[in-house]
Amino acid sequence: MNKLSDLRKSYEQGELDENLAANEPMVQFKQWLDHALASKVPEPNAMTVATVGADGRPSTRIVLIKGFDERGIVWFTNYDSRKGQELAVNPHAALQFHWVELERVVRIEGQVVRVDAAESDAYYQSRPLDSRLGAWASPQSQVISSRSVLVANAAKAALQHGLHPQRPPHWGGYRLLPEAWEFWQGRKSRLHDRLSYRLQDGSWFKQRLAP
Template sequence: MVFVNLANLRREYSDRGIGVTDLTADPIEQFARWFAELDKAVPKSDTSWFEPNAMVLSTADAEGRPCARTVLLKRFGPDGFAFYTNYRSRKGRQLAANPAACLLFPWYPLERQVIVTGEIRKLPDAESDAYFATRPRGAQLGAWASEQSEVIADRALLDERYTRFEREFPETVPRPPHWGGLLLEPQAVEFWQGRSSRLHDRLRYVREAQAWRLERLSP
């Protein structure tokens, strides 16, 4: 067995830092600014290993047992952060039982991360229909073929289901009723900037009624 000395992987962060006066009054606007900076900083040739809109979605079941996975952010705005999934999947079932969730955006190239906590609600069917229609045909058929998170005997079974739906929908593929959008409505948004000596900057927006309060956290 080969062991890696994890202590030797330690690296020092830069000291770019962020302060309260560097951030906007609205966390969604600030998120948009950081996202734009990330998009400019990462060469398009490097996107094979890094997806800017990838985020870690953490959920918990009715008993409080946590689970996390990476999903793709599909839009964001004043109402929150949207993504799409199979409602019958593990995350779909967990969110139906416990809508509290957390999103983590690990933006390593800029030594940043954003953490968003809040509650999940379903997007309107019309919005899910509109997005599903823009997906590649293969992804549309995959949404029908995959009984996401269920145990299957082998890969062949998945391929057989895909072929079956390919024959069933030779032209337009309708959106499966168990597949659609979810929106996380933020209650807190934390912006983290790596700094030297592990004295990182952490600034968090907390929703208060219709406004946001900005506070600094100890690293």
């Protein structure tokens, strides 16, 4: 059995030149995300969301990006979940995409706001029925005695809301408003490429970081 300290990988798939990278980080992100989609990497839309609670302790979880534009990055969740409670007291977060097969990482930091009700309603209604009912059934992040609680809650939600459930008031979207980006491309000999974008006076400032 290999020891963890013996595991090695040489990163040789690509490079990231600051002179060729986009001047706008959202443009660069779209290029990389489109490449991840075209390359059919597993769950290219999966991202880590890191938040910090009132106690100063960080926590992370995986969620799925559901949209992005010049305003920011959007995902949907239960507002009463741990991440929702932490964002209520500290509305800032860090996101990370890791496309292992492409040897790429994207990190994004910024303020987080709730999307408006109409946007949350529209996305909720686009979800499969089971997922819409699941939003009613799961008291996310709360302790439950067994899985049977979820099954019973789902059955109750189906009887109560039928085939056309409305969005629960405790469920909806968040948008991270980017203030900082980092794009990481693995390179040989651990001399990785790292590009940082920082928002300064309304414009993005791009610079290279040491690996």
